Amino acid sequence: MRSWSPILRAVLALAAAWFLLAAVARAGLLPASFRGTTAVLIMGILASAVGRGLGLAPRWSPGLLFFPLLLDYILRHPLPTWVWPVALVALLLVYGGGVLTRVPLYNSNHAAWEALLTLCPTAMLRFADLGAGLGGPLAFLARQRPDGFFLGVEASPLTCLIAWIRTLPVRGNCKIHLGSLWNLELAGFDVVYAFLSPAPMPELWEKVRAEMRPGTLLVSNTFEVPGVEPDERIPLPGRRDACLLIYRIRASEPGTSPA
Ligand SMILES: C[S@@+](CC[C@H](N)C(=O)[O-])C[C@H]1O[C@@H](n2cnc3c(N)ncnc32)[C@H](O)[C@@H]1O
Known part of the structure; x- marks a missing residue:
């Protein structure tokens, strides 16, 4: 898996963290005080740790840590509808060339x-x-x-x-x-x-x-x-x-x- 692209490993790390946390909660092992935002934070910490285990560079850790918190915030506080088309246009402006040419953006170190x-x-x-x-x-x-x-x-x-x-x-x-x-x-x-x-x-x-x-x-x-x-x-x-x-x-x- 370490040879997989970083973005795939990041998605895998988030999925693994979510499954792990869901399994612990289902088994009744997650204390009530750990629900809500705390659980989301734990998921971020788990995802960062799994990401490191999968060989992701340290710079991925903040993203993996904060992505669940951001998603949780967005789901609880729906954003104005104009945000989505603007985000889509911004993404196309950054990655559009890569989509058309099958060459994504990633940086040399x-x-x-x-x-x-x-x-x-x-x-x-x-x-x-x-x-x-x-x-x-x-x-x-x-x-x-x-x-x-x-x-x-x-x-x-x-x-x-x-x-x-x-x-x-x-x-x-x-x-x-x-x-x-x-x-x-x-x-x-x-x-x-x-x-x-x-x-x-x-x-x-x-x-x-x-x-x-x-x-x-x-x-x-x-x-x-x-x-x-x-x-x-x-x-x-x-x-x-x-x-x-x-x-x-x-x-x-x-x-x-x-x-
Ligand atoms: C992997 S990045 C490399 C960035 C930079 N050269 C570096 O090494 O850090 C490849 C870049 O090529 C751009 N690209 C892909 N196809 C292209 C094309 N046909 N003409 C110009 N740029 C292109 C993509 O938008 C992307 O930003």
């Missing part, structure tokens, strides 16, 4: 940013993040390498806005565009980073081979190009399969544009 930094050439650096998410890698790298140029393209409008705001302090050498990665010409980049999903990898490889120059790098976080052996793997902390996969573009690649 700090270890991935540090590893990316080591992969950047020392001279002349142009770096693209395909699906920039909240802009974490770009903001970090642009700060570390003021001599480089960093570009992110992001399909979800609200996510893109957050990345744009986050990278404001490094605007001199970092830009964020709202749009599709498929429309970004890759020929001018030395390192192209992608943390997407298995779905677009074959098509992405075709694009990379057609557009990137020999000697430049495609770095994929976790997701392999099917049938292509990466030149290097850098393991990352976190999920068991987490790693950076480095593909060096070769002159002999059919379709590779000349240097």
